[in-house]
Amino acid sequence: MSHFPSFEVIPAVDVQDGEVVQLVGGERGTGKRYGDPVEAAERWTEAGAETLHLVDLDGAFEGERVNADAIEAVVESVGGDGVGLQLGGGIRTAEGARELLELGLDRVILGTAAVETPEIVADIDETHPGSVVVSLDAKDGEVVVSGWTEGTGLDPAEAATRYEELGAGAILFTNVDVEGQLEGIDRDAVESVVAAVDVPVIASGGVASVDDVVALRDAGAAAVVVGTALYEGQFTLREAQAAADGN
Template sequence: MNIFPTFEVIPAVDVQDGEVVQLVQGERGTEKRYGDPVEAAERWIDAGAESLHLVDLDGAFEGQRENAAAIEAVVESVSVPVQLGGGIRTAADARSLLERGVDRVILGTAAVETPDIVAEISETHPDSVVVSLDAKDGEVVVEGWTEGTGLAPAEAAARYADLGAGAILFTNVDVEGRLEGIDADPVRDLVAATDLPVVASGGVATLADVRALREAGAAAVVVGSALYEGRFSLEAASKLDEE
């Protein structure tokens, strides 16, 4: 089952200290704040979002979910599918979230360090795991983008289809949050290396960037700063699929 039957533009709702923020290249201290997570989520749904991308940034850095209350408030207030990442480290954590209304869990560090966790969750919740492969200088990084793994994204992706993953989320840390444009080549390479849908994230600044990622084969694109800064509208980005 393809969890993205048509190309989708997914707004990011990244939460730190209970507020929506956007970081530059994932570094603390670079954040711009955009207010209440529920208000942000509802704004994107009113603008036509078909799903939402939620991240507990404190959880990603600390390894435990620090913004559970804020995230739960978003999940309870929206009627579109939600994918959640940040601080999910065990199959029990993932199942608990899936049973409480989260549609897809995003596993980064846990999936890279213990791939079998993907199979364990997929046994009871098929197609619910999105494996997050974040790359810096062409290498997959974990622990909030602070530790290298020695793995190339295409090499890392190969193992997850057999384990039951529903999709790969690929974030290019080199361009993340800078609003300076994307690099489509790593996305194209990853799409060629796996049969799983690839969700691209990082660096989107213009509608041309969204178009380039779609043409590179991405099944969906997560957009954060560009939407919050009004570089383009979600409606305009979503209509690219009608071209």
């Protein structure tokens, strides 16, 4: 089953110290704050979001889940409304991932853990098929890990193929060069990852306009995660989804 029967625009709810923030270029401390995570989640759901992209930013940097309470509050608030919830940040073990899936999340996003111990992907897939999204962050055309600080020498398309073979249900592909800067997307990079795998590719990073959303759809992405542009009011969720649906 495909997670995304049609192209989806997915709002990001990135949580740091219990508040919604958007970082610039993945740098800690560059975040602009946008209030309470539950309020943000409810706002996007009311605006028509079918999926929400939750990130525990402190978890991503510290390697453990720091904002568990805030995330759980979001799951309790909107998780039962037929809204798909995916969470990344600080998930390092299969056991930790399963706990989250049992809490009511639909998909878990693994980044550093998947790169360092790829068997975790297969392990989670065994009990919760299709629920693992492997997050590949690219900078200058190579996959980077640990909060974007370490290069791996891996080509994103090759890495995507490897994780698909291990059981990844989807690939989240983020171009860190353009993250949070509203400078537009790197369509070619997305196309090469899409061409490499059969599972859905969720694109993220640099979306500044409705045209970027449409370009990512045309590049073959199954969905796009949008953060800064939505919070800054560059366009509304409905405008982006309507354009992507060709209306």
